Amino acid sequence: MGTIEVSGKSYEVDEEGYLVDLSQWNEELAGEIAKAEKIEMSESHWEVVNFLREYYNEYQIAPAVRVLTKAIGKKLGPDKGSNQYLYELFPYGPAKQACKIAGLPKPTGCV
Secondary structure (H helix, E strand, C coil): EEEEEEEEEEEEECCCCCCHHHHHHHHHHHHHHHHCCCCCHHHHHHHHHHHHHCCCCHHHCCCHHHHHHHHHHHCCCCCCCCCCHHHHHHHCHHHHHHHHHCCCCCCCCCC
């Protein structure tokens, strides 16, 4: 287990950098995680992160990339519901990286 320091507050993360206590998530922390992942957050990134948080709140599970792609396509339009679009935003795996930034557990099926 490790920690991330943001504005003088410590957040516990697991060995892969996923937030342990999901209720501690906030946008400032998300920004720090994104920086560590070498991602500069844009409006498009936040759109996916917020979508994932809503999805998790509804289904209590972080979606694997195939499910994520399909669900985003339904809600945000087919141009955003493509692997290419999501990998441009999150090059190391849209489900994996975006879930980490969103303060969610690692998606099932992610290795």
